Amino acid sequence: MTAETKRNSLARKAPGKLRSARWFAPDDLRSFGHRSRAMQMGYAPEDWAGKPVVAIVNTWSDAQPCHAHFKSRVEDVKRGVFQAGGFPMELPALSLSESFVKPTTMLYRNMLAMETEELLRSHPVDAAVLMGGCDKTTPGLVMGALSAGLPMIFLPAGPMLRGNYRGQALGSGSDAWKYWDERRAGNLSAAEWQGVEGGIARSYGHCMTMGTASTMTAIAEALGLTLSGASSIPAADANHIRMASAVGRRAVEMAWEDLTPDRVLDARAVRNAVTVAMATGCSTNAVIHLIAMARRAGVPLGLDDLDAASRVTPVIANIRPSGSTYLMEDFYYAGGLRALMARLGDRLDLSAVTVSGRTLGEELEGAEVYDEDVIRSLENPIYQEGSLAVLRGNLAPDGCVIKPSACAPHLRQHEGRALVFDSYPGMKAAVEDESLDVTADDVLVLRNAGPRGGPGMPEWGMLPIPKKLVKEGVRDMLRISDARMSGTSYGACVLHVAPEACVGGPLALLRTGDRIRVDVPARTIDMLVEPEELARRRAAWTPPAETVGRGWNWLFARHIEQADQGCDFDFLKSGFGASAGEPDIF
Structure with a gap:
């Protein structure tokens, strides 16, 4: 028996067993209403009767x-x-x-x-x-x-x-970040920037x-x-x-x-x-x-x-x-x-x-690779391990994520001084200030941008390289946040730190000047602060003022799970056709 014959031989529902038949088939007043309203839209029984x-x-x-x-x-x-x-x-x-x-x-x-x-x-x-x-x-x-x-x-x-600018292929997102850094560094004119803008999404x-x-x-x-x-x-x-x-x-x-x-x-x-x-x-x-x-x-x-x-x-x-x-x-x-x-x-x-x-x-029978450089062999990958790595340590006990294949190799094992920002607007203003005390070895940190803190965990995790460093030619540095980043982004960005700072995760205790050590091969991320000092900071910490507002934001803040749990709502239980079942309205 061929696969197609096997598929066609599967037991098929009788028309009367179709779920939609509960609305359209019975000879009763409710089904009269369903059929008449369908006919109101110009349909006839031949359109729906006995059909999925x-x-x-x-x-x-x-x-x-x-x-x-x-x-x-x-x-x-x-x-x-x-x-x-x-x-x-x-x-x-x-x-x-x-x-x-x-x-x-x-x-x-x-x-x-x-x-x-x-x-x-x-x-x-x-x-x-x-x-x-x-x-x-x-x-x-x-x-x-x-x-x-x-x-x-x-x-x-x-x-x-694919995008195009002056004969060069442009990739959505990825090239936007790249050319924006060149614009910030003064290497791209307004006209050139507009050319990229008009060619990147065709x-x-x-x-x-x-x-x-x-x-x-x-x-x-x-x-x-x-x-x-x-x-x-x-x-x-x-x-x-x-x-x-x-x-x-x-x-x-x-x-x-x-x-x-x-x-x-x-x-x-x-x-x-x-x-x-x-x-x-x-x-x-x-x-x-x-x-x-x-x-x-x-x-x-x-x-x-x-x-x-x-x-x-x-x-x-x-x-x-x-x-x-x-x-x-x-x-x-x-x-x-x-x-x-x-x-x-x-x-x-x-x-x-x-x-x-x-x-x-x-x-997959008959599938072929037509370009060996685009789809590599297992023996000739572009990166030996997979795309993502999960790090854990005293800064992220429930885990965080980095994309090693898209960051500078020397930053996969790095120790540096933390430069901590409590808000996105504060961070954004600081990185444009050319008097900012920062070096390429420092670690930029953004917190209070997680599932509850964002709210919604915005794509703020690819923190901009400070302008003074961009002008010096720096194009990657270690960045850490409880936010996400766009999938089109790149760089040494540690994301989804869990638990997030807003709910009291250790990220909330980090201070500018603390040293952070990240080791991607070892899958570790730690702030080099003594446990006794962290305990003192914990005792003094107070959660941010709640600003969740009303409606959906109120519901979201009270029921959202952390990043390591998938950010689903705690009341949405697993299971196909989850417990509510069919509506008993007939």
């Missing part, structure tokens, strides 16, 4: 450049749903534009997760297509859909085309470096939640349109097969996703989102699991910011994620099931 209803959760908005094509791409998904004999129902959701939302989209990731869960639970749908890609939309959609427990498939937005789609967006869509594919190869297709490529329709068709089949996420996202899938993340040179943000998604599925992933995988997984995707030259468009032409996963071979569990109904091994 597929929710299309669309994160398009006018303030979301990464998803600008979703306004039309949703029609491609609908076409696929119709082709397969289903009935599509578009449900708009929070767009979470990384470019425009302040103070940070991370403050609202859990809002999107809750919205997605409740959209699917409360509407007459049998399966879902999740349309996302910009950083927090992937984990937010997946977390919510996992908890809803309905058959679901993820449609990645796809990376934008099409719709998310960042085309291996930032958080590309990392998370790759993780979604490695988890088995996308069609094979879907995460690598550039947003502007016609293949993306065809993929969108194929996703719509597959969603209908998943509804008939009742291929729920508990049959896809298990411990095997999570291990695969962790390995793939490390091999791609993933964003540091992957740590938080992977932990949160895994725990929604009941898989107890922790920081130590990620560090263990990093120790044995080389970075083989030569993509900025870990790589020096290539971007996601090059990665796609080189074979994309299918080729990278095929190259990882038995480091992956190929028995894991994907949303296609086939195993990962079956999906």
